[in-house]
Amino acid sequence: EDQVTQSPEALRLQEGESSSLNCSYTVSGLRGLFWYRQDPGKGPEFLFTLYSAGEEKEKERLKATLTKKESFLHITAPKPEDSATYLCAVQPTQGAQKLVFGQGTRLTINP
């Protein structure tokens, strides 16, 4: 069964304090791994797609990396506006482009 586990469930940082969020996955075949940001009361906002181990993507203070078993979302010198829930999802090769989501990491950046 395809499964995604994110850790930690919640993370509280001071502004400027860098850290990483973890996404571990089990999937029969990986078409892609996706990171999303979700603000309260809104739908998920697409951030990155990673396709193969060793791949990295960057956007402003965020960098996503991928290995064969997990992905990391690194946040460098975060600001309060980076506070959100970050969701990781995998897309198996079997099945019509469904996304299997993890539970998310609720990130709070204190000023």
Add this chain to the structure above:
Amino acid sequence: SAVISQKPSRDICQRGTSLTIQCQVDSQVTMMFWYRQQPGQSLTLIATANQGSEATYESGFVIDKFPISRPNLTFSTLTVSNMSPEDSSIYLCSVDGQYNEQFFGPGTRLTVL
């Protein structure tokens, strides 16, 4: 990325009634998806809707409870039938992008009393 709107944005309904949620996209898309996000939980796929064919439902979801329409390439509806308090959730539609990513609408927050 596509711009997606949903109606209604929120509703409070009585048990035993039905609610139809609309999803409108500003461009033609091949696949549309419906997800459920229960309180404090992550997203779970309900079904995939392609234009001109029957929706494909995930395990645990049935057409009688969640009928879906996809009349054209920019619009879809999800009906939550014979509702119970356990159906209280956020319902999200999404569309496929150019590189297998999905773009999500703002969601419909449903409360069943």
